[in-house]
Every structure is written in C-alpha cells, then in structure tokens.
Amino acid sequence: MLKNSSKITRLKSSLSSSLEYNKQFYLFFKHTIQNCRQCELVALMDFIRLFKHHKFLILFCGFIYSFVWFNNKIFEQSSKFDKTVTSYHANISIKNIYFIFEYLSKLQVNLLLIDPFLLDYLFIRQLPFRKFQKHLITFGITYDSIHIINVLLSEKKFSVTISRSFNNSSIDHIFIAYNQQLIHLAILHEKKSYFLIRPTTVQLPININLSYGDTARVIELTEKEFAKDQLPFYCPNNVLHFLWLYKRSEFLECNRTLANKMENQFHIYQNRSQINLVILPMRNINYILNKLEKNYWLAGGTLLGWYRHCGFIPYTQDVDFGLFAEEYDENIRKYFLGNPIVYLWGALGLVNDSLEFRLFTGHYTFDLFWAYRENDHRWCGYQLCSCDLFGYRFSIPCSPVDYLNNEYGYDLWKNPLENNYKWINIKYQSTWNDISWMYAIRLYTSEGKLRQDKYAINWITKHFNYSLKRIPSYLNVLPNEPITLPPVFIGEI
Template structure:
C-alpha cells in the first residue's frame, strides 16, 4: 500500500518523465528516418552540386537509378588527361553509354518531363524496332545516350540516322563502332567512367566496326563446299585471341593480314585449309615489351625471330601444333613493306600506309583489321581475284626480291627460343641456323636483332653462298618458287 500511495502522490512527475521518454525516442526515430532519406536522396542524386545545365539534366537522369558511362572521347580527355574541371567544360553535347535493357525506362520517364527528347531508331530485319540513340536537350545542352547492344564478347553502338545540327559532331553514332567491356570508376557527378581512360581512348582509334562478307561466306559453302574446320578452329582460336589481347594490353596496333584477313572477310572465319595465321604490326611501334610478352608465353610462345628490328623483322609463334606469324610493316614514302626471308634472300611485300585501322568480329572476339579490307586484298592477290578460291602455284603480286643479307647481318638475324623463353643453343638450333646461315656455327650470338658494336669474326662457310652472284639464274628460280602458295587460298 505504501508503494501505491507513493506513486499516487508523485503521479505528475512520473507522467512528465514518461512523456519526456516517449518524446526522446520519437525524436531519435525521426532523426534516423531523416538521415536515411538524405542518404537515399544522395544516392539517387548527384554527389557534387553545380548550377550548370548539365548538372540539372544529370540530376533527373539519376533518379532512374541507372548507370551512365561517360564514353565521349573529348570529355574524357578534358577531365582525366588534361585534368580540367567539369564545371568549366564548354560543350554543347556530351555522350554517355547505357545498355539497351534500360531504354524503355528512359523513354517512359522523359515523356512527361520538361526536357526535349529525340530518339534514333532502326527497323531490324525481323521488322522489330531497335532504339540506338537518345538525345535529351535542355537549354541548348544535350546529353547523348548511345545504346550499347550486346554483340558476342563486346558491344556495338549503331550509326545514328537522325538528322542533327551541322555544328554537332558525334564521336559515337558517326558510324558503327565496337566498345570493349571496361572496369569503371565513379565521378563526383555520380556518372561512371573507364578506369583506364588513356587505354579506352587508344581503343577508340580502332573502334570503327566492319562486318565480314556474309554473301561470299555462304557462297564458299554452297558453291565450293568449303566449310569451317572444327579441328582447325580448336587449334587457332585461343592463340589468336591471346595475341590480340596481349597487343591491345601493350597498346601496339596490329591487323589481321594475308590469308587470315581473307579468311575473315571471305569465309567469316578461317580459310579451311590454312596452316598458319598472319598479323601485321607497325615497325615504328616495336619495343622489347612485345618480345617479352611472347617469350615463354604459355599459349603461343616465340619460337623464332627473323630479321633485324630495323629490317624485315618477323616473329614466328608456335603453340605446339599451329604457327602464327607477326610481320612488322616499315613505312617508306607513300607505302609500307614487310619482309619475308628465304634462306639468305630478302623479299618485300608492299602494303598500303594503313593510317587508320578498324575492328571486326572473329570467333566472337574483336580483332583489328585494315579499314579498307577489299583494297588490301586486291593489293595482295590481284583485283577481285581473291573472291574465289585460287589454283595451286599462286604467286603473290605484291612480293618482290629485294637483296641478300650480308654475312654479318645474317648472323644476327636469326634466333630460336625454347618454350620456356630461353635462347635455344642445342643441336637442333645449330643445324637449323647453320642451314639458313650457310655457316658451320659452333655457338649462337647472344645479341637480339641488333648488330654488335665490335668487329665480328665470321665462322667458316659450309659451301658457296646459295644466292651468290655467280648463280643469278638460280636465284631467279628460287625467287619464283618462294613466292608460290602450294595450296588453294
């Protein structure tokens, strides 16, 4: 009874404490709710505040909770190479990429806003509509959304067919372009950008995309019964991908060359009976990183190096069952040339300048190719002669005998390597190089593709040089034989 009487006498104090307690927790709850709301608003909006028109458009775009990837080459260079402020960017249009599964959400949202929205779309072969570009305009500023269409292991951005103002030059949408998947970072404006901006810009240089000739490929099968060889593809696909990956990582331009380019264009794959794969590279881009990448490479290792860095350099890669050749093309006047060695003789194949390279799909992977593949093939095989399989004893029309390696240069123009990437010095190397040197060598020079600074003592000749001046006629016959293809191409 004493406790009840005590509580009754202090009921006012107790009620006040209870009220204070409830009010305290209501305040805490409200604060938490407000904090969560602010976090949500921050995640849905921009981290950085600005009065720019682009900021205003961004703020609305991000309400959709979609990932905007900045791919505009000019803006990427401005922000991350030149390290300039976004707020000071004087640009009418900025290009971002979004995946095609987000398109409908964008269209539904912006139909009921203050923005002007324009859509570029194509009619597909199945009569369905493909939306490829969205232009969102507000106060003369435009956010361009280029739609990423999944294509094999990469994406395609289609050409824009919508008329635009003359002062607008698109970086994506100007033509069909390929985009590789990239690792990304988040900008303070809450959009994404490539983690390695300089590499993304380097890949952009060759992003124009070309399709193979599907009509010719079907003709190869229907008329000539030339089908893709499954066992050959198993030997070829992985090492070719490895080469493309390595050269891209090293930022060395390359292109599919010779019969490999012909296989892509004419067969949309490989020539079924080809026995090797050819790649071309720019000689001026050579450095030791390329050799180091392929020495001991577990997929396609450097088996042999022929020529010198500044003359006719060729790498022969080997998988254990398949050969792949890297030819360096040297610029000379209005053309390029790459070397081809047959014993002591140097042959040269004339090539176009190839000032720009493009992209293609082969085996579901993006490879680089000449931007005018038909002109390239015309120069190698003869105008339009490559459009059908050619007979045996074909002669390259762009290959000519140039000169002989002199004694000293030829000593340093051949190297063989083990699968582990070590200079080969076994009996096989002695025999193979002796045959090509026409020398009885007892040691392998340690220099790589360069001439030594000190005088060199030549080993004794095995026999008279095969390509010496007393046998010019024989040299001519050798030339003809060396430039023939023993198989159909």
Template sequence: MGLTSLIYQNKSVILFCLVTYILFWLTIATFQQSTNRNKNQQLRRLKYRSDSTFSFILDGLLPLKVNLLLIDPYVLQYLFIDQFSFDKLEKELITFGIIDEFVEKFLQSFQGNNFSINISKNDLSNHKISTDHIFIEYKQKIIHLAVFHKYKSFYLIEENTISLSTNIQLSYGDTLRAVEPTEIAVHEYSFFYPRDVSHFLWLYETSKFLHCSQVLANRMENEFHLYQNTSQLNVTVVPMRNIAYALNKLKKHYWLAGGTLLGWYRHCGLIPFTQDADFGLFAEEYDESIRNHFLGNPITYLWGALGLVNDSLEFRLYTGRFTLDLFWAYREGDHRWCGYQVQRAKFRRTLPLLETVCSCDLFGSRFSIPCSPIDYLDGEYGIDKWKNPLEKNYTWVNMKFHSLWDDISWMYATRLYTRQGKLRRDKVAIDWISKHFNYSLTSIPSFLNILPNEPVVLPPLKTKLVYGSPIKRKKIKKKRFKSSHRNQIK
C-alpha cells in the same frame, strides 16, 4: 568463487562481447564518416551545379537508377588526362553509353517536361524496332545516350539516323562502332567512367566496325563446299584471342593480314585448310615489350625471331599445334612493306599505308583489320582474284626479291627460342643458321640474344654470295611457293 576465477572461466564470452562492442562502434563511426563525406560531396556538387545545364540534365537522369557510362572521347580526355573540372566544361554535347536492356525502362520512367527528346531508331530484320540513340536537350545543351547493343563478347553502337545541328560532330553514332567491356569507376557526379581512360581512348581509335561478306561466305559453302573446320577452330581461337588481347594491352596497333584477313572477309571465319594465322603491325611502334611478352608465353610462345628490328622483322609464335606470324610493316613514301625470308633471301611485300585500322568480329571476339579490306586484298592477290579459291600455282602479286642477308646480318637475323623463353643453342638452332652460312658453327654465340652496340667483326667471306643463277632461283622459287602456300592456298 573469486572475480579472477569468474573472469577466467568466462573469458571466451567476455572476449566475444568486447569484440562485438568494438565492431559496433567502428561500424557507427564508419557510417557517420561515409554520411558526412556524401553530404560534403552533395553540397560541393550543388554549389557548382546551380549554373550547369549538363548537371541539371544529369540531376533528372540519375534518380532513375540507370547506369550512365561516360564514353565521350573529348570529355574523357578533358577530365582524366588533362585533369580539368567537369563544372567548367564548355561543350554543346556529351555522350554517355547505356545498356540496351535498360532503355525501355528509362524511356518509361523519364519525365522530360523540361527537356526536348529525340530518338534514333532502326528497323531490324525481325520487324522489331531498335532504339540506338537518345538525345536529351535543355537550354541548347545535349546529353547524348548511345545505346550499347550486346554483340557476342562485345557491344555495337549503331549509326545515328536523325538530323542534328550541322556543328555537332558525334564521337559515337557517326558510324557503326564496337566497344569492348571495360572496368569502370564512379565519378563524384555519380556517373561511371572507364577505370583505364587512356586504354579506352586508345581502343576508340580502332572502334569503327566492319562486317565480313556474308554473300561471299555463303558462296564458299554453297558453290565450293568450303566449310569451317571445327577442329581447326578449336586450336586457333584461343591463341588468336591471346595475341589480340596482349597487343591491345600493350597499345600496339595490329591488323589481321594475308590469308587470315582473307578468311575473315571471304569465309566469315578461317580458310578451312589454312595452317597458320598472320598479324601485321606498324614497325614504328615496335619495342621490346612485345618480345618480352611472348618469350615463354604459356599460350603462344615466341619460337623464332627472323629479321632485324629495322629490317624485315617477323615473329613466329607457336602453341605446340598451330603457328601464328607477326609481321612488322615499314613505312616508305606512300606505302608500307613487310619482309618475307626464304633461306638468306629477303623478299618484300608492298602494302598500303594503313594510317588507321578498324574493328571486326571473328570467332565472337573483336579483332583489328584494315579499314579498306577490299583494297588490301586486291593489292595482295590481284584485283578480284581472291574472290575465288585458288588451289594451285598461287603466288603473291605484291612480293619481290630485295636482297640477301650478309654473313654478319644473317647471324642476327635468325634467333630461335625454347618454350621457356631461352635462346636455343641446340643442334636445331645451329643447323638453321649454318645451313645457309659461310662458316661452320659448333655453338650459338651468346651475343645473338641481344643487339650489340657495335657490329661483330667476322673474317672475310670465303665465297662471294650470288643470287640469280637459273638453278638457285628455281630452287628458291620452289621453296618460296611451298612456304607461302602452306597457309595461303586460295
């Protein structure tokens, strides 16, 4: 048998051995490169750590194999946004997060002979002691470990209860705060940090956490027999989470508004007979990314855009079973206002400035709310009037008639979309506009899908628009109550 024939008959075995040989040496080479890289990192770290107090403390913590997540807003900005070196950081205290299930192991394993340790604890209702904060001090530098307590789909960091130096301002522990799970990466000094630092810092601005009124929620059930509607929750939870998630990713501040906010605070859920959900947004943060996200969205799609970007803008989203409204709030002096449209009449609801928003729990997820929800509800419904359910003759106390859309504005103030995100041109869209329009429409003009650079010129009005006659006011008022009453029966 010739050599060629022998090779041919055993080609599979030879090929396997060759591939194995190559993979073996590739593995050896990769391992050597990794080892050399780790050695270089360690040498580089030791070079800078010799005079770093923070590094000395971390050297004592990291061997315990307890994952530390850098959450200090100042340090995250310093390292990953401003791109400065950790070794040159001048700060008295740095805050890391630690999962509560690792705390006991950490306290048992950590030998703090060279360190001063202070622990903030909290007595829970079930007579258990909760460790909330650990302060490890060495040479006037402090590593602060803020404990993440699992709370439904996110984490809570409790308020610190022990005294600290007056010049220390805590970023976590100053108040109760919520932290959402985040993707992480590893720093060269072996601690973890949020992979998307910019988004983590943006969420921190709204992380102050508020609880609903369990006292009022119990009263709604015990005295008024108003219970959470399970079938309603099943069609509400997913679309509300979808909206909150999208607005957070787009870095658009929002808050639960109107009857949705009232449902959260008074019922610790939803008002049982509500038929939609309301979100408020800052008008100055608007851009087309919001419209583009919800056009044709498979969960909550943009059904109608009412108003203009600079005047009374409202998005109506729909799931096929449930309506969700996004209202933009415009700043004006010492307050804000958002528009409410009834036929061609524009109403305005006055709101507080809402310079910041906070966090809450609803359906086990984190949502944003006004930081002073009681003041917000007092302004919408009247002082303390919202604490009792009102089922008849409800009206907004902060809503006033403002003006009428003129013909040109009206053509832009109502745009309807299909589930696929296309401008509707069917009879429904034509009737919606022409019903309160001075002209007959046979089709929807294509220019309505975008805002023109120059105004569209229409012929002179056939009739003068008048708002205020007794008959018309009565009809509009009745319609308004019907429209607002559908989800605001209190």
C-alpha cells in the same frame, strides 16, 4: 671716418658689379627668349610647309592612330564582356547538365562517360567540369537501362528523340534535350568480348558531330571497368588507353554475300576443330598487343578469311598479323617468350629489316610481320578499324578490299586460289651477307629459353657456308663491334 668711407666705396663697387651682372644676364635671357620665339616660329612655319605638302599623309596617320586607339578600347571592353558572358553561359550549361543528371539518377541509370572530347578535357588537359561547355555530351548505358524511355517520353520538361535500328528491332540511341543542352545516351549492345554501338538513324542538326553513332563502333569488355570519382557519372579507369582504342573503334562487317558463295558454290565450310585451336591464341595475341598499345591488323590469308568467309579459310596452316615496324620494342618479345598459351618459337630477320615473330601453340602457327616504311610510303598505310571474328574483336585495315587487291591482285581473291598461285606483290629488298644470317635467326623453347642445340645451329647455318659452335646473340640486331667469322664448315649439315 676713413674706414667707413672705404667700406662705402667697396659696397658701391659691389653693387655696381652686381647690377652689371644682372643687366648682362637680363640681356642674355631676353636674347634667348627671342631666339626661342624665332625657333618656334621657324618650327611652326616648317610644320605648316610640311602639312601643305603632306597633309593627306599626316591626316591618314592621325586617322590610323585614332582608329587603333579606339579599337583597343573596344576590344578591352569586349573581352571583359565576353568573359562575363562565357562565365554566364558555362554556369547555365552546367546547371542544365546537372538537372538532367539528377533526373536520370532518380531512375537509377548508371551513366558511363565515353565522350572522347570530355574525357580529354577532364583527364588529359585536367580542366574543371564546372567550366565545361559543349552542346552535346555522349554517355553509354547498358541495354537493360532502356526501361527509362517510357518515363522520359512522359516528362514534359524534356524533348526526347529515339533512334531505332534499321529493321526497327532494337533501340540504339536516346537524345535528351533540355534548355538547348543535349545529352546523348548510346546503348551498349553486349557481345562476347565487346560492346557494339550501332549507327544512329536520327537526322541531327548539321552542327552536331557524334563521337558514337556516326558509324558502328565497339568498346572492348576489358574497358568496361568504370569508376565514379566525385563526378555524377562513371569514367574509364584508364582514360589514355580508352582513347587509344577509340581511334580504331569503327566497326566493319564481313562480306556475307561472298561467305554464302564460298559455302553454296565452292562447298568450303568452317572447320570447328580449327576454330577451337586458333581463336584462343588469337585472343591472347590481341590482348597483349592492345595492352602494349601496338597497332596491329589481321593480315594475308587471315584477313581474307574474315572478309570472304566470315571466318577462317579451312585449309590454311597459319594465322597472320601485321604490325608497324616503327612501333617495335623488346617488350613484345618478352611477353611471348614462354607464354603458356602461344609462345615465341622463332624470331626471324633483323629488327630493321624483314623481322618476323613465329609463335606456336604445339598445333598451330601464328606469324607477326612488321611493315617497314620506304621513303614516303609503306606496305599497309591504312587506318585501322575493328571487326568481329567468332564473337571477338580484332583490328583490321579500314579498307580491307584495297588491302586484298594489293595483296592478291584486283578481285583475284574473290574466288579460292589455285594450287599453283604465284604471289604478285613480292619485292626483293636486299641480300644478307653471312654475318647478317648469323644474327637473323633465333629459336626458343616453350619455356622461353634461347635454343643453342644442334637443331637451332643447323637452322641458322643452312643459309650459309659457316659452322657455329654457339649462338652469338638473341636480339636479331647486328652488333656495333667488328665480327670475326668462325672457321669454314666442311661436311654436310
């Protein structure tokens, strides 16, 4: 009994303790809830006071948030819609293009892709043709393909526009429209060394920009090698080079009025023997510089001869080419060393100062001059275009009159120069010391070997008072290491 009584006493004590703990917990919980309610009430009152004082700012922020959220939703939906529409229009555009291609293929017309935008799209950016979207695409066709015109004009599915030359003597462009897709066929008029594409005489919508037909342009015959590679048209084999040449493809005419004046008033005529000696080496120089993708232009008296005489100046003794100094590299020297048509006779000047290559055929001299940049300008800062010289394409400044005015004086070049003419555009750049002269002149044999004979040494040493026993270098560049001059020369060279 005592044991049971003790257990009951302990149980009552435990229950009493538990009830006391629960009571304390309840009071704590009740107090916490009351505090929370008071906090919520305080927070609510604070918000009401804040809203009263800044209600316009709060409403504005809420409006901005809603506006941004709403626009994001609209943009997401619009993007999805635009992608769908773009894909739809791309499919429609390609279907229209292929429909025209299929029709032209039945007429056995070879389409040559010359459109620079599409060439860049396909071969530089390497994007698929099926996704291409452009209202107008330009292709070239040879002149013997214009027999398709009568067939096209009789086809009611197409709207065909013909562009004829200004004297109405030839057809230059054909525009084929179908379902708002425009295919432009530029007629390639073949010359000796290039195709000529004449400017269009058709008035086109203002939003259409032509890559060919905007002005007279040329494509070199060396670029006529087109290949067909899983596409319904032919493309240039070397697209990068084709696009490089396009930048200087604008074609300029010489001044026929001045040329007639040279013959009729001054009795200056073209010299056929001079032409035979000069034109082949010039073509070789043009070919090499274009192959190396070096910008060049006919310069000096050669440019004057083209513009004023529509040929050469008969009494000149050399041909001048200009190049940009920043494009120089040793490949130019390598191509002309021992060249069987026109070889490098001498490299005069330093690579970074007044460099000139003198080429020779055994009968005629051809000079390559490099134009250097000085601060923010340089001699001949012109864009380059193309011209015809005896049936062959050469590069010239796009502003030949400005160039000649700077070279010879304003309009002074329009009449033959006097024997005692003095150059007006000479500026002394610097004075070379003896060490510079040692490296500034290098002569070569017709086989491309550095000349180290007495003639070459005398050519160098005549400019200063030191004798040389051997030629120290042939790259026209001053060495980095210190140079010890040879002993003083005594006697006559």
